[in-house]
Amino acid sequence: MKLKQSPAWIDITDHFLIGFSSNIWSYRCFDIMRVILLLILSLDQSLEALGSVQLEPKLSTVVNGSRASFNCSTTAFWDAMSWLLNGSVSLTISARHGVLGSSDRFHAVNHSTASLTAWEFIIESTEQNDTGSVTCDLQKMRMETTTLLVQVIGSVEVQGGDVMKRRGEKFYFECRVFGWDPEPTVRWKVNGTEVEEAGYNTSTVVSGGLLDSTSFLGFRAEGSVTVECLASVPALQSPRNSSVFLTVAGEPDVSLVIAFILFGVVFVSLLVFAAVVFIITRQRESKASCRQEMSRNRRQCEGNTRAEVLVGELNLGFSFNGQTDINNSGFSRTNTANPPETLAPRLYQMASDSTNLNSSGSGHIQNTERVRHLTIV
Numbered sequence: 001m002k003l004k005q006s007p008a009w010i011d012i013t014d015h016f017l018i019g020f021s022s023n024i025w026s027y028r029c030f031d032i033m034r035v036i037l038l039l040i041l042s043l044d045q046s047l048e049a050l051g052s053v054q055l056e057p058k059l060s061t062v063v064n065g066s067r068a069s070f071n072c073s074t075t076a077f078w079d080a081m082s083w084l085l086n087g088s089v090s091l092t093i094s095a096r097h098g099v100l101g102s103s104d105r106f107h108a109v110n111h112s113t114a115s116l117t118a119w120e121f122i123i124e125s126t127e128q129n130d131t132g133s134v135t136c137d138l139q140k141m142r143m144e145t146t147t148l149l150v151q152v153i154g155s156v157e158v159q160g161g162d163v164m165k166r167r168g169e170k171f172y173f174e175c176r177v178f179g180w181d182p183e184p185t186v187r188w189k190v191n192g193t194e195v196e197e198a199g200y201n202t203s204t205v206v207s208g209g210l211l212d213s214t215s216f217l218g219f220r221a222e223g224s225v226t227v228e229c230l231a232s233v234p235a236l237q238s239p240r241n242s243s244v245f246l247t248v249a250g251e252p253d254v255s256l257v258i259a260f261i262l263f264g265v266v267f268v269s270l271l272v273f274a275a276v277v278f279i280i281t282r283q284r285e286s287k288a289s290c291r292q293e294m295s296r297n298r299r300q301c302e303g304n305t306r307a308e309v310l311v312g313e314l315n316l317g318f319s320f321n322g323q324t325d326i327n328n329s330g331f332s333r334t335n336t337a338n339p340p341e342t343l344a345p346r347l348y349q350m351a352s353d354s355t356n357l358n359s360s361g362s363g364h365i366q367n368t369e370r371v372r373h374l375t376i377v
Helices: 008-020 024-050 254-310
Strands: 053-056 059-063 068-074 080-085 088-094 098-100 106-110 117-123 132-138 142-151 155-158 163-165 170-180 185-190 200-207 210-220 225-232 240-248 317-319 350-352 369-373
Touching: 053 132, 053 142, 059 068, 068 080, 068 132, 068 142, 080 106, 080 117, 088 106, 088 117, 098 106, 155 225, 155 240, 170 185, 170 225, 170 240, 185 210, 210 225
Parallel strands: 059 142, 163 240
Antiparallel strands: 053 068, 068 117, 080 088, 080 132, 088 098, 106 117, 132 142, 155 170, 170 210, 185 225, 200 210, 225 240, 317 369
């Protein structure tokens, strides 16, 4: 353990004792007294080490409206612990009774163990005027102080919104960053790629205790791009941003082209589907019509055949040289010895034999005229 330097009064005592003592006994007394003084000094330093106070973090940076917390720990015996914000007491903790006088914004949580006293001081909804010192005061004897920084986050906006320009035309974008503390860092990105600082300029003014910045970015439009403005301070885990879209005239809109292609594919698919349905329907209708037509023709053919059979009976008769000889069978007879000749039903036939049949033994009469009458009843 490193000892502190001896106080001035110890050196004076040494000189006094050296001058006063002139024998061996005097020297021994001097050594004993010096050892006692060194023991007292070492004990004082040990008590000081046992009574030390630790306050963390040494610096806390938060965003306005968020929470800030600090931890105070000690191994010393204490009765009361006070927390001060910018010199004003915000919270008091009793070793026997716990937290005294807490509020909605200030409260404490006990993290103590058997060998260590530890309390967490919490500030809810921090404000800009909370920036300053935070002190843990232990019985007005030991105290530690740290610093709280509350940073104010404002707005970010790229002016003008989405724009359209001709290819090769130079255009300027303006980004306004209002109501920040401390001064924010402003950056630009084009299609996700950060622009070098030489490509834009930023100016800052103070307004109402806060800082307002204006940044300008200029470049020539060679293609449609996304332009993004970002602002950040140390307390922010990720920067605040605002973006616009620059469309270069004459370039087809990719989204419209894709939409048109999709529409064409869907339209053609619907047409093909409708054509397939129409063809299948027509085929089914044609088959059904054909079956109906065949069925109707078959019934008509059967009906005609039935009509031919059942329309009536044939009155078969014929006249032979003005004479009629009809037997009960309806066939005509001649004066020949041959059997009657039967004609086919429903046939009108007239036979004329104007020639002489010279074959002998035929039994036919020459120059006979036979007439058959067909009557349908």
